[in-house]
Amino acid sequence: xxxxxxxxxxxxxxxxxxxxxxxxxxxxxxxxxxxxxxxxxxxxxxxxxxxxxxxxxxxxxxxxxxxxxxxxxxxxxxxxxxxxxxxxxxxxxxxxxxxxxxxxxxxxxxxxxxxxxxxxxxxxxxxxxxxxxxxxxxxxxxxxxxxxxxxxxxxxxxxxxxxxxxxxxxxxxxxxxxxxxxxxxxxxxxxxxxxxxxxxxxxxxxxxxxxxxxxxxxxxxxxxxxxxxxxxxxxxxxxxxxxxxxxxxxxxxxxxxxxx
Amino acid sequence: xxxxxxxxxxxxxxxxxxxxxxxxxxxxxxxxxxxxxxxxxxxxxxxxxxxxxxxxxxxxxxxxxxxxxxxxxxxxxxxxxxxxxxxxxxxxxxxxxxxxxxxxxxxxxxxxxxxxxxxxxxxxxxxxxxxxxxxxxxxxxxxxxxxxxxxxxxxxxxxxxxxxxxxxxxxxxxxxxxxxxxxxxxxxxxxxxxxxxxxxxxxxxxxxxxxxxxxxxxxxxxxxxxx
Numbered sequence: 001x002x003x004x005x006x007x008x009x010x011x012x013x014x015x016x017x018x019x020x021x022x023x024x025x026x027x028x029x030x031x032x033x034x035x036x037x038x039x040x041x042x043x044x045x046x047x048x049x050x051x052x053x054x055x056x057x058x059x060x061x062x063x064x065x066x067x068x069x070x071x072x073x074x075x076x077x078x079x080x081x082x083x084x085x086x087x088x089x090x091x092x093x094x095x096x097x098x099x100x101x102x103x104x105x106x107x108x109x110x111x112x113x114x115x116x117x118x119x120x121x122x123x124x125x126x127x128x129x130x131x132x133x134x135x136x137x138x139x140x141x142x143x144x145x146x147x148x149x150x151x152x153x154x155x156x157x158x159x160x161x162x163x164x165x166x167x168x169x170x171x172x173x174x175x176x177x178x179x180x181x182x183x184x185x186x187x188x189x190x191x192x193x194x195x196x197x198x199x200x201x202x203x204x205x206x207x208x209x210x211x212x213x214x215x216x217x218x219x220x221x222x223x224x225x226x227x228x229x230x231x232x233x234x235x236x237x238x239x240x241x242x243x244x245x246x247x248x249x250x251x252x253x254x255x256x257x258x259x260x
Numbered sequence: 261x262x263x264x265x266x267x268x269x270x271x272x273x274x275x276x277x278x279x280x281x282x283x284x285x286x287x288x289x290x291x292x293x294x295x296x297x298x299x300x301x302x303x304x305x306x307x308x309x310x311x312x313x314x315x316x317x318x319x320x321x322x323x324x325x326x327x328x329x330x331x332x333x334x335x336x337x338x339x340x341x342x343x344x345x346x347x348x349x350x351x352x353x354x355x356x357x358x359x360x361x362x363x364x365x366x367x368x369x370x371x372x373x374x375x376x377x378x379x380x381x382x383x384x385x386x387x388x389x390x391x392x393x394x395x396x397x398x399x400x401x402x403x404x405x406x407x408x409x410x411x412x413x414x415x416x417x418x419x420x421x422x423x424x425x426x427x428x429x430x431x432x433x434x435x436x437x438x439x440x441x442x443x444x445x446x447x448x449x450x451x452x453x454x455x456x457x458x459x460x461x462x463x464x465x466x467x468x469x470x471x472x473x474x475x476x477x478x479x480x481x482x483x484x485x486x487x
Binding site for chain 2: 089091119120121122123124126127128129144145146149
């Protein structure tokens with residue numbers, strides 16, 4: 001289905017996410033058979049508006065590579081969430097989603113458990129003590145026992161995910177009522193959700209930052225209702241997870257030219 | 261004969277079944293009891309052992325009853341009542357922490373008289389002084405938060421106070437539902453981990469401890485500062 005959503009192009013790999021398929025014909029035909037002509041016209045107009053706006057997502061994935069990457073057998077990746085901000089916190093389920101997506105499939109990478117990693121290196125990866133930039137890596141590795149413990153984990157790449165998903169806009173009105181003769185809903189509600197994440201990739205072998213990947217996905221969800229509400233829900237966080245994981249896998253595995 | 265012709269028969273519940281009114285009353289009472297009784301958060305977790313180089317010190321650690329049995333009750337007006345149990349978790353935080361921080365550690369059952377512990381370099385008695393929390397009560401707030409303050413009382417074997425060190429910890433966790441028990445538990449664990457991280461990273465560089473170490477010639481072996 002084509003939608004009029006404005007889509008920004010990614011620097012390395014553009015992602016155009018399709019809206020979810022609509023399953024309307026059954027409900028719509030039932031209304032056509034029983035409703036009045038005005039109601040049918042209203043329904044069609046509403047549905048047309050919903051089809052235009054519903055479940056529409058736009059994604060922008062960007063990648064910046066500072067050093068050559070590549071991953072050997074036995075080398076692992078750990079995905080960590082940045083949690084030191086006052087205003088927001090990267091969701092742990094998003095981090096799990098990226099880790100699971102990276103580890104899945106025939107070319108899946110070996111992902112270390114972030115809980116085991118943080119516990120094994122306690123207190124150096126707590127929100128208040130974790131290094132904020134890769135420049136702090138040498139001093140961390142110089143601390144007694146840290147380099148040895150890192151070697152034991154088998155982790156070569158630390159991926160710091162920072163960002164959040166939030167509702168940025170919304171409107172409309174949807175009301176439902178139930179009476180002796182039955183019930184139903186009428187109206188239109190919509191909202192827009194923005195998933196914005198940034199992944200900083202640190203190479204522990206080269207003791208520095210290997211690059212960055214950012215994902216910005218906006219999704220517009222709509223619930224039109226004439227008697228029966230029909231939800232068209234966009235899932236920008238899931239799309240951001242999938243896009244980030246795909247780009248990360250390519251970033252870590254392919255030993256290509258640098259961005260700069 | 262049909263039951264409808266004898267109302268007294270029709271209104272008698274079948275053996276083994278409850279009338280709907282009784283079920284409804286029981287449900288209502290359960291809901292009301294749930295509203296009236298406080299939500300309980302007993303912090304239970306296993307804290308990791310810090311990856312730090314032990315200080316060349318022999319330490320005696322005393323966990324007072326007020327710490328071991330620490331509980332906090334608070335009512336959020338027009339919202340909910342809460343009860344926190346943090347005593348065992350606090351001991352569980354400090355045991356591996358002090359075990360990693362000092363070369364030799366012994367737990368004391370009672371606080372000794374001055375001069376009774378000549379075999380040790382110092383005595384540490386942690387106390388949980390303050391505990392505060394908040395839950396999301398507005399549409400825009402998403403996090404359960406916990407703030408806590410431990411105070412470490414550090415004595416020389418002769419009873420002289422070396423330091424009284426307040427150590428704070430803060431944790432937050434995304435919450436869902438009206439009674440975010442799991443988020444508060446998670447936030448409390450994070451706050452305790454942060455306090456533990458501060459102690460394990462900064463113990464030797466705490467100004468009073470550092471002065472004492474310098475005066476007692478222990479500083480030459482100390483490499484555990486945060487600088």
